[in-house]
Amino acid sequence: MIGETVTLAMGAGGALSARLIEEVFLPAYGNEALNRLEDAAEIETGGGRTAFTTDAYTVKPLFFPGGDIGRLAVCGTANDLAAAGARPAAVSAAFVIEEGFPIADLVAIARSMRDAAAEAGARIVAGDTKVVRRGEADGLFIATAGVGRILPGMAVSCRRARPGDAILVSGPVGAHGVAVLNAREALGFIPDPRSDVAPVFDIVERLAPLGGKVHAMRDPTRGGVAAALGEIARASGATVLIREARVPVAADVRACCEILGLDPFTVACEGRLVAVVAGEAADDALARMRAAAGGREAALIGRVEEAPDGGEAPPVRVETVVGGRRFLAVLDGDPVPRIC
Amino acid sequence: MIGETVTLAMGAGGALSARLIEEVFLPAYGNEALNRLEDAAEIETGGGRTAFTTDAYTVKPLFFPGGDIGRLAVCGTANDLAAAGARPAAVSAAFVIEEGFPIADLVAIARSMRDAAAEAGARIVAGDTKVVRRGEADGLFIATAGVGRILPGMAVSCRRARPGDAILVSGPVGAHGVAVLNAREALGFIPDPRSDVAPVFDIVERLAPLGGKVHAMRDPTRGGVAAALGEIARASGATVLIREARVPVAADVRACCEILGLDPFTVACEGRLVAVVAGEAADDALARMRAAAGGREAALIGRVEEAPDGGEAPPVRVETVVGGRRFLAVLDGDPVPRIC
Numbered sequence: 001m002i003g004e005t006v007t008l009a010m011g012a013g014g015a016l017s018a019r020l021i022e023e024v025f026l027p028a029y030g031n032e033a034l035n036r037l038e039d040a041a042e043i044e045t046g047g048g049r050t051a052f053t054t055d056a057y058t059v060k061p062l063f064f065p066g067g068d069i070g071r072l073a074v075c076g077t078a079n080d081l082a083a084a085g086a087r088p089a090a091v092s093a094a095f096v097i098e099e100g101f102p103i104a105d106l107v108a109i110a111r112s113m114r115d116a117a118a119e120a121g122a123r124i125v126a127g128d129t130k131v132v133r134r135g136e137a138d139g140l141f142i143a144t145a146g147v148g149r150i151l152p153g154m155a156v157s158c159r160r161a162r163p164g165d166a167i168l169v170s171g172p173v174g175a176h177g178v179a180v181l182n183a184r185e186a187l188g189f190i191p192d193p194r195s196d197v198a199p200v201f202d203i204v205e206r207l208a209p210l211g212g213k214v215h216a217m218r219d220p221t222r223g224g225v226a227a228a229l230g231e232i233a234r235a236s237g238a239t240v241l242i243r244e245a246r247v248p249v250a251a252d253v254r255a256c257c258e259i260l261g262l263d264p265f266t267v268a269c270e271g272r273l274v275a276v277v278a279g280e281a282a283d284d285a286l287a288r289m290r291a292a293a294g295g296r297e298a299a300l301i302g303r304v305e306e307a308p309d310g311g312e313a314p315p316v317r318v319e320t321v322v323g324g325r326r327f328l329a330v331l332d333g334d335p336v337p338r339i340c
Numbered sequence: 341m342i343g344e345t346v347t348l349a350m351g352a353g354g355a356l357s358a359r360l361i362e363e364v365f366l367p368a369y370g371n372e373a374l375n376r377l378e379d380a381a382e383i384e385t386g387g388g389r390t391a392f393t394t395d396a397y398t399v400k401p402l403f404f405p406g407g408d409i410g411r412l413a414v415c416g417t418a419n420d421l422a423a424a425g426a427r428p429a430a431v432s433a434a435f436v437i438e439e440g441f442p443i444a445d446l447v448a449i450a451r452s453m454r455d456a457a458a459e460a461g462a463r464i465v466a467g468d469t470k471v472v473r474r475g476e477a478d479g480l481f482i483a484t485a486g487v488g489r490i491l492p493g494m495a496v497s498c499r500r501a502r503p504g505d506a507i508l509v510s511g512p513v514g515a516h517g518v519a520v521l522n523a524r525e526a527l528g529f530i531p532d533p534r535s536d537v538a539p540v541f542d543i544v545e546r547l548a549p550l551g552g553k554v555h556a557m558r559d560p561t562r563g564g565v566a567a568a569l570g571e572i573a574r575a576s577g578a579t580v581l582i583r584e585a586r587v588p589v590a591a592d593v594r595a596c597c598e599i600l601g602l603d604p605f606t607v608a609c610e611g612r613l614v615a616v617v618a619g620e621a622a623d624d625a626l627a628r629m630r631a632a633a634g635g636r637e638a639a640l641i642g643r644v645e646e647a648p649d650g651g652e653a654p655p656v657r658v659e660t661v662v663g664g665r666r667f668l669a670v671l672d673g674d675p676v677p678r679i680c
Contacts, residue, residue: 014567014674039393039421039558042391048387050385052465053381054432056434058470079379084378086380128394138472138473141472143396143468147487150382158377332355333347333352333354
């Protein structure tokens with residue numbers, strides 16, 4: 001192997017950069033397009049509508065129960081494509097690595113990316129590695145980008161939610177944020193809450209036959225379900241009413257949130273999909289979600305309503321278990337910093 | 341404006357993240373695809389062969405004579421597409437920003453990216469911003485990815501160089517690396533050497549009518565012309581002979597390199613293209629390069645030769661001004677660290 005830790009020379013484009021690629025990245029996620037090592041990979045888009053997205057990942061710790069930064073980076077980008085109604089096809093990965101980073105960790109992360117890409121049905125076809133001096137980065141950052149083909153008939157947009165639409169979530173919420181917080185702050189919750197980080201394309205594929213009846217989709221990452229629905233409501237000029245009792249939250253996540261004073265609706269998921277569908281398609285959409293491997297615990301959690309006159313009210317309201325109503329405030333930041 | 345410096349909350353997906361996007365990024369490079377702020381942008385690829393690439397940028401200083409990290413990030417990715425024979429169409433930009441980074445610098449960098457994208461004929465259609473704590477990153481890193489359509493008839497590959505092929509470079513070499521080194525180390529060369537950072541697609545477009553006679557192209561960044569030709573020669577199982585007297589080097593770059601003990605062939609360019617073309621097309625290719633705005637000082641600098649028996653010799657040789665021959669060694673790293 002090239003060595004035990006990453007050195008500046010491994011990011012400088014010379015012989016050691018080539019060895020890092022040949023010994024770490026190609027064995028993990030080599031494929032025909034990547035192996036050519038051209039300046040750009042040639043990919044198939046097939047001529048349909050193409051989706052393109054990017055995200056940067058700075059999660060601490062790099063390894064957490066249920067995943068790691070590599071799995072997160074691939075799933076996050078694949079899920080942004082899926083939420084746009086697209087089948088993930090090609091993913092790129094750019095690394096910024098701090099000098100001294102353990103090669104063994106890099107190998108583990110690259111393998112994790114390969115596995116996540118395979119689950120998402122995508123290939124990692126392009127990459128880049130830069131190494132910065134000790135103290136100039138905090139271990140490792142990864143930026144991924146992705147390209148996918150939009151499924152025929154899909155026309156989702158955060159502007160298309162309409163009063164009367166039903167709101168569905170594909171499974172229990174808040175697990176990723178709680179898992180990372182517990183791991184980072186060594187809070188000691190036992191058993192460790194596990195991140196839900198996983199591709200959601202299988203759920204999107206099940207919804208695709210509903211075509212134009214699927215109005216909006218989001219993967220509720222930073223800011224959780226509250227932020228995803230807030231964005232959709234604001235962009236659509238509507239409000240959203242959520243029934244608290246219907247939102248699935250795992251028992252361990254609920255317990256952690258209560259102790260920490262967090263609202264699980266505002267905590268990040270990394271393997272969930274929020275879908276806004278025409279009211280008449282709600283039952284069909286729910287059945288389709290539940291038929292997907294990642295959607296067995298899907299639930300109908302609320303509906304879209306007219307915005308009140310003036311439109312200045314917060315866009316997301318929650319009907320509590322005891323029948324009261326509260327607004328979900330839009331936070332300035334995140335209740336759980338740096339969880340993606 | 342949102343404030344004077346970047347805060348952690350601006351990267352956390354809440355209201356302040358939205359303001360950062362609305363006040364800094366959208367005014368700089370807003371366009372129809374980006375303004376929708378969907379999870380993924382929809383782009384046109386037109387159904388042809390598609391190229392996809394990524395790079396991370398960690399240059400110090402962030403601003404240098406002739407450019408900045410934003411211009412570099414857009415040109416670098418656009419030029420990787422161009423070197424694959426593709427017209428740059430869409431670029432994504434993922435930022436990792438250190439808490440406390442000046443908003444004014446971020447605005448300047450975003451505008452610089454917009455201008456570079458316009459020069460390259462591309463749009464910035466997707467982005468992401470993460471903020472890390474003070475001391476966890478060195479100011480700002482940017483990872484860009486890009487998608488483009490491969491021009492009809494182009495079939496370049498670093499494996500296609502053949503003995504008898506001519507080697508062309510589109511202009512004077514080594515300016516970017518020397519400019520950054522001078523700025524970072526405050527070497528005090530006067531006048532300041534300026535980076536050559538610029539899109540090279542106009543040159544590729546001029547070469548495109550030669551179709552399959554263009555065998556290989558590279559933008560010679562890290563490791564310079566020597567590394568680019570070394571990669572092509574190794575991948576093609578050939579060697580390359582460069583005539584030193586024919587390689588254009590600006591007087592100020594040559595002077596800096598002599599004083600610093602650098603070989604300008606090994607120093608990064610960020611606005612140059614190396615092309616390997618069939619021998620019979622050499623004169624035509626040179627005339628085409630020189631007809632492009634960025635290629636007026638293009639030169640025919642050498643040729644591809646058979647690899648000697650055994651194939652273990654270094655792949656790039658230089659015929660010196662006085663008629664001797666020397667090998668260009670493949671360095672482990674880069675003579676000028678962190679110049680891209």
